[in-house]
Structure formats: C-alpha cells, structure tokens
Amino acid sequence: xxxxxxxxxxxxxxxxxAPLMELAxxxxxxxxxxxxxxxxxxxxxxxxxxxxxxxLAGKLCGILTFACSAxxxxxxxxxxxxxxxxxxxREVLDALGEICNMVAGNFKNKIAGLADGxxxxxxxxVTGKNYSLHSLADVAALEVRLLFEGMLIIISLxxxx
Amino acid sequence: MxxxxxxxxxxxxxxxxxxxxxxxxxxxxxxxxxxxxxxEALAILQExxxxxxxxxxxxxxxxxxxxxKQLPGVPNAKDVPVVMITTEGSESHVVQAxxxxxxxxxxxxxxxxxxxxxxxxxxxxxx
Numbered sequence: 001x002x003x004x005x006x007x008x009x010x011x012x013x014x015x016x017x018a019p020l021m022e023l024a025x026x027x028x029x030x031x032x033x034x035x036x037x038x039x040x041x042x043x044x045x046x047x048x049x050x051x052x053x054x055x056l057a058g059k060l061c062g063i064l065t066f067a068c069s070a071x072x073x074x075x076x077x078x079x080x081x082x083x084x085x086x087x088x089x090r091e092v093l094d095a096l097g098e099i100c101n102m103v104a105g106n107f108k109n110k111i112a113g114l115a116d117g118x119x120x121x122x123x124x125x126v127t128g129k130n131y132s133l134h135s136l137a138d139v140a141a142l143e144v145r146l147l148f149e150g151m152l153i154i155i156s157l158x159x160x161x
Numbered sequence: 162m163x164x165x166x167x168x169x170x171x172x173x174x175x176x177x178x179x180x181x182x183x184x185x186x187x188x189x190x191x192x193x194x195x196x197x198x199x200x201e202a203l204a205i206l207q208e209x210x211x212x213x214x215x216x217x218x219x220x221x222x223x224x225x226x227x228x229x230k231q232l233p234g235v236p237n238a239k240d241v242p243v244v245m246i247t248t249e250g251s252e253s254h255v256v257q258a259x260x261x262x263x264x265x266x267x268x269x270x271x272x273x274x275x276x277x278x279x280x281x282x283x284x285x286x287x288x
Contacts, residue, residue: 027270031272032178044208080174080178081174081177081178082181091173094172098172098174098175101269106269106270109250112197115249116252120248120249156239
C-alpha cells in the first residue's frame with residue numbers, strides 16, 4: 001500500500017526535481033568518466049544526433065532521455081574505456097546507454113519512495129537527428145542542460161501525471 | 162595472490178570499467194572472464210573456476226538475482242563470493258540480493274574506494 005508521503009512525492013511539483021537530476025548526472029560523470037560538467041551560458045546550442053532512453057515504470061511512469069552529439073558520445077566512451085573509441089561503434093552506443101541507465105537509477109534513488117517502487121527498462125539508443133519522440137507520458141519534460149567538455153548535453157524526463 | 166574474476170553485465174563498457182576499478186583498487190587479477198547475462202555466466206562456470214564474481218542485477222535473458230539463486234547448483238562455483246554492482250539502490254534490492262547469497266552490494270555510479278571497501282573484505286573472508 002502506498003503511504004501518504006510516497007504519494008506526495010510522486011505527485012509533487014516536478015520542477016523541484018531538476019537539481020536532483022543535475023546532481024545525479026554530475027555524479028555519474030565525476031565517478032565513471034572522471035570529469036566535471038559545467039553550466040552552459042544562455043543561448044548555447046548543440047548538435048543532438050545521439051539519444052539514449054530509459055523507461056520508468058511503477059510509482060513513476062515515463063521516460064528519461066539523454067541527448068548529445070555523436071562527437072560527445074564518442075568522447076564519453078573513450079573516457080569510460082580508457083582507450084580511443086570509434087565514432088558510431090557498438091562500444092559508443094553501449095556507453096551512451098549505460099550513462100543514461102546510471103543517471104536514471106541515480107536520480108530515482110535520490111527521491112524518497114522511488115528507489116523501491118520504480119523500475120528501469122534496458123536502455124535504447126537512437127542515432128541521427130531526423131526523428132520525433134512521441135511519449136505517452138503526458139507531463140511536460142523536466143529538462144536539465146549541462147556542458148560536457150564544452151559540448152551541450154540535455155537530460156529530459158517525461159512522466160505520466 | 163592473483164585471483165580469477167567473472168564479471169557479469171549486459172554492458173561491455175561497464176565490464177571493462179569494473180575490471181579497471183578492481184585493478185585500481187589493488188586487486189591482482191590473473192584472469193578476467195566476462196558474461197553478458199546470468200545464463201552466459203552459468204555456462205562459463207560449468208567449464209571454469211573463479212575466485213570472485215561481480216554481477217549486475219538488471220540484465221536480459223537471466224537477471225542477477227536469478228543467477229545467484231542458481232549458483233549453488235554449479236559445483237565449480239557454489240562457494241564463490243558474489244558482489245552485486247547495480248543501479249538499483251533501494252533497501253529492498255540490497256536485502257533481496259543479500260538474502261539470495263550475495264556478499265556485497267555496490268551501487269552504480271561507484272568510486273574506486275567503494276569497490277575496494279566491498280570487495281577486499283569479501284576476498285579476505287571477513288563478510
């Protein structure tokens with residue numbers, strides 16, 4: 001049975017979750033890639049031809065996406081592996097999926113009531129720009145923008161109300 | 162003394178990161194075997210002996226909790242310590258993993274120090 005506190009957390013104002021999403025992402029990059037993310041200045045634009053997605057089910061239903069450029073994804077894989085990764089290779093896709101998975105897991109573990117009651121799907125990675133994402137989740141995306149080695153990355157969360 | 166480790170994770174990149182973290186934690190690895198899920202790991206253990214198993218929970222085909230439940234049935238591996246490494250950080254997952262026989266639990270993302278703190282005592286037989 002869901003407690004009152006847990007319901008309050010799940011139904012709460014999700015804009016409050018942005019700092020937790022940012023922290024969850026920063027921790028993954030610091031611990032696993034050994035680098036610090038920075039805050040982008042207003043107007044910074046990026047290229048987003050690599051997107052990883054993880055589904056959430058249970059007390060929180062929706063989808064978390066992690067979007068960056070192919071160049072960023074390759075550099076992330078290189079930092080994770082400790083050796084140069086080839087752009088578009090299986091290892092780069094694997095690295096991007098794992099980053100999204102860790103961000104999603106780390107994020108939900110920071111919210112009371114979600115660590116136990118929210119399950120994650122296996123990540124899916126989409127490459128290319130010419131696609132539209134149509135999630136059945138109906139609450140506007142919570143979005144966090146950060147810079148990785150000077151390149152913009154966007155982490156978004158769409159949830160069911 | 163050098164040890165043989167089996168690392169089970171559906172991400173090949175994570176398997177390499179775990180291997181590197183073990184080495185950075187000062188663990189002398191003579192051999193590292195890798196599996197992409199629990200079923201692959203059970204097949205490897207039919208043929209090979211290892212001293213330590215590090216295992217993810219969320220994997221396709223056979224997840225980490227099912228793997229650890231089946232481990233006592235493998236003659237080569239029934240006494241091998243298992244440390245879980247997973248994004249699932251809830252108390253219930255930890256309790257479930259430990260009750261299934263895991264000897265340690267590391268949450269992703271992890272630091273080298275966290276790997277050391279969980280794995281060294283397990284190898285020393287202190288947990």
